[in-house]
Amino acid sequence: MSTSSTTAQTVIVESPLRDLYADWSNIMVTSELTMRLFRSIFDEWHQPTVEPEDVTYKQETVGGVPGIWAFPAGADRSKVLLFTHGGGFAVGSASSHRKLAAHVAKAAGMTTFVLDYRLAPEHPHPAQVEDGVASFMALVERGIRPEDITTIGDSAGGNLAVAIPLALKARGKPLPGHVVAFSPWLDMENKGETLVTNDATDMLITVPLLEGMIAGRLGGATEPNDPIANPLYADFTGYPPLYINAGGVESLVDNATRLHERASAAGVDVTLHIAEGQQHVYPFLAGRDAAVDAELKSIGAWLRS
Amino acid sequence: MSTSSTTAQTVIVESPLRDLYADWSNIMVTSELTMRLFRSIFDEWHQPTVEPEDVTYKQETVGGVPGIWAFPAGADRSKVLLFTHGGGFAVGSASSHRKLAAHVAKAAGMTTFVLDYRLAPEHPHPAQVEDGVASFMALVERGIRPEDITTIGDSAGGNLAVAIPLALKARGKPLPGHVVAFSPWLDMENKGETLVTNDATDMLITVPLLEGMIAGRLGGATEPNDPIANPLYADFTGYPPLYINAGGVESLVDNATRLHERASAAGVDVTLHIAEGQQHVYPFLAGRDAAVDAELKSIGAWLRS
Numbered sequence: 001m002s003t004s005s006t007t008a009q010t011v012i013v014e015s016p017l018r019d020l021y022a023d024w025s026n027i028m029v030t031s032e033l034t035m036r037l038f039r040s041i042f043d044e045w046h047q048p049t050v051e052p053e054d055v056t057y058k059q060e061t062v063g064g065v066p067g068i069w070a071f072p073a074g075a076d077r078s079k080v081l082l083f084t085h086g087g088g089f090a091v092g093s094a095s096s097h098r099k100l101a102a103h104v105a106k107a108a109g110m111t112t113f114v115l116d117y118r119l120a121p122e123h124p125h126p127a128q129v130e131d132g133v134a135s136f137m138a139l140v141e142r143g144i145r146p147e148d149i150t151t152i153g154d155s156a157g158g159n160l161a162v163a164i165p166l167a168l169k170a171r172g173k174p175l176p177g178h179v180v181a182f183s184p185w186l187d188m189e190n191k192g193e194t195l196v197t198n199d200a201t202d203m204l205i206t207v208p209l210l211e212g213m214i215a216g217r218l219g220g221a222t223e224p225n226d227p228i229a230n231p232l233y234a235d236f237t238g239y240p241p242l243y244i245n246a247g248g249v250e251s252l253v254d255n256a257t258r259l260h261e262r263a264s265a266a267g268v269d270v271t272l273h274i275a276e277g278q279q280h281v282y283p284f285l286a287g288r289d290a291a292v293d294a295e296l297k298s299i300g301a302w303l304r305s
Numbered sequence: 306m307s308t309s310s311t312t313a314q315t316v317i318v319e320s321p322l323r324d325l326y327a328d329w330s331n332i333m334v335t336s337e338l339t340m341r342l343f344r345s346i347f348d349e350w351h352q353p354t355v356e357p358e359d360v361t362y363k364q365e366t367v368g369g370v371p372g373i374w375a376f377p378a379g380a381d382r383s384k385v386l387l388f389t390h391g392g393g394f395a396v397g398s399a400s401s402h403r404k405l406a407a408h409v410a411k412a413a414g415m416t417t418f419v420l421d422y423r424l425a426p427e428h429p430h431p432a433q434v435e436d437g438v439a440s441f442m443a444l445v446e447r448g449i450r451p452e453d454i455t456t457i458g459d460s461a462g463g464n465l466a467v468a469i470p471l472a473l474k475a476r477g478k479p480l481p482g483h484v485v486a487f488s489p490w491l492d493m494e495n496k497g498e499t500l501v502t503n504d505a506t507d508m509l510i511t512v513p514l515l516e517g518m519i520a521g522r523l524g525g526a527t528e529p530n531d532p533i534a535n536p537l538y539a540d541f542t543g544y545p546p547l548y549i550n551a552g553g554v555e556s557l558v559d560n561a562t563r564l565h566e567r568a569s570a571a572g573v574d575v576t577l578h579i580a581e582g583q584q585h586v587y588p589f590l591a592g593r594d595a596a597v598d599a600e601l602k603s604i605g606a607w608l609r610s
Contacts, residue, residue: 027342031339034336037332037336037342040342040345040346041345043348043349044348046400050364051362051364051373053361053362053363054361056358058356068356073361095352
């Protein structure tokens with residue numbers, strides 16, 4: 001990926017992901033998109049990701065939730081990355097995230113199941129978390145050890161990946177062994193200073209866009225500081241090892257840093273990686289950006305440890 | 306798939322493909338779609354197709370044309386289905402047709418390369434045929450025997466699959482061993498009685514939709530009876546064995562029957578299958594409709610013969 005500098009301080013990574021976000025933003029400004037068309041354009045999210053080689057797929061329903069399995073060649077089938085896709089709880093799909101999840105699974109030598117959980121606003125919170133919990137428990141019933149499951153997701157799906165173990169803990173259920181959140185979107189109060197300071201460099205996220213998605217997800221029935229809907233208010237005592245990343249120029253970077261602070265304060269083993277100059281959910285550049293591939297490789301090693 | 310009867314004569318297969326076409330048609334009527342959004346919704350074409358199991362993928366550029374390889378487990382890598390996707394020469398992609406092409410390749414025990422050929426109207430005819438010819442010749446240069454290549458495609462890509470061998474023949478190049486056309490769209494004069502008689506039962510194709518695509522593809526520079534753009538005017542002498550299918554209730558069914566007549570009259574070994582009650586490019590129901598899977602299996606046997 002080439003980089004350019006807008007100021008002496010800010011490096012911006014130019015990439016097909018940044019171009020796609022700019023294009024979507026242009027469409028959102030110039031067209032009155034219905035939710036149907038909003039979903040259509042966000043299903044293009046896979047486009048910047050190169051097809052991972054040596055991976056096979058299978059559609060299945062696990063715990064009542066449809067989704068796509070990815071099986072990298074030689075992967076340990078007793079270890080599962082339970083992947084919750086991003087898209088503001090309202091858009092995105094297992095298809096839009098198939099390649100991304102498969103790249104992570106391949107780097108880890110594990111399998112992944114990418115959930116097509118129920119979407120807002122048709123299905124408000126906690127439908128998404130409940131689908132994640134149901135799928136997790138179904139994997140355990142199939143004989144997968146809880147500690148061999150990782151909850152993982154990006155953006156709104158990063159919120160879910162963090163919240164699913166909190167929901168399990170609240171019910172006295174076993175927890176996953178690891179949690180991974182790519183550019184997690186947690187703050188349902190729509191606060192955070194990087195919403196302002198990175199507004200010019202983030203090519204996708206805007207305060208009004210998030211406002212609409214919060215309204216659709218919470219549906220007026222859940223408080224924006226509910227700790228399962230907004231894990232920035234959660235008690236992380238006894239939480240599994242947590243890996244967080246975010247792009248350095250994205251508007252949600254302080255969701256990642258605030259999660260890091262809160263979980264660390266509760267004694268959780270947390271790793272935080274901020275990738276200079278990168279956009280929201282920059283792991284979509286897998287197979288295309290050597291630095292991203294190197295990070296996925298190190299996440300794989302971390303997951304195996 | 307369930308079926309319903311609208312009259313004593315007409316059986317209509319209800320399916321997620323028919324539902325998707327109805328939804329697209331509704332969007333096309335109710336929204337003023339830009340070409341950008343038109344491409345976005347047609348990239349959903351993969352949705353009715355179940356992920357084929359035991360297939361791996363790889364992005365590559367062959368003869369200057371990008372695309373996606375699909376490698377079914379145990380496939381004969383010396384045999385290649387060169388797949389040109391549908392979408393009126395203007396929309397669709399290797400991604401929208403990855404699963405469909407992989408199902409056919411799996412049924413045949415061969416590999417497939419799905420081309421992301423240049424699209425109209427930015428690139429008018431003959432850009433699409435030229436990309437197919439370039440990719441075919443590049444495969445031959447890599448050591449694939451011409452007779453071990455099949456040109457295959459659906460809708461506008463079915464036109465290309467039929468036209469690429471015609472273009473090769475005109476240049477004295479070797480021909481593929483087989484040709485397969487799913488619901489081929491050939492008639493650039495926009496004629497044919499099933500455009501009228503099946504208008505009510507076809508959930509996608511309309512005369513105005515085709516008119517717009519013809520204008521974009523021919524760009525005023527190619528005559529609509531040019532035999533490479535419209536193979537219904539071509540000389541099929543010496544043409545390879547040809548398999549054609551079409552849905553019984555689709556508006557383009559007589560493109561299939563006219564191609565069958567013309568190629569048969571030239572002495573070509575032609576197989577025609579009309580699937581009762583089915584829509585345009587019904588093989589998109591692969592993995593979901595037992596009759597479609599059975600047909601793909603028989604196409605696989607035909608390709609190996």
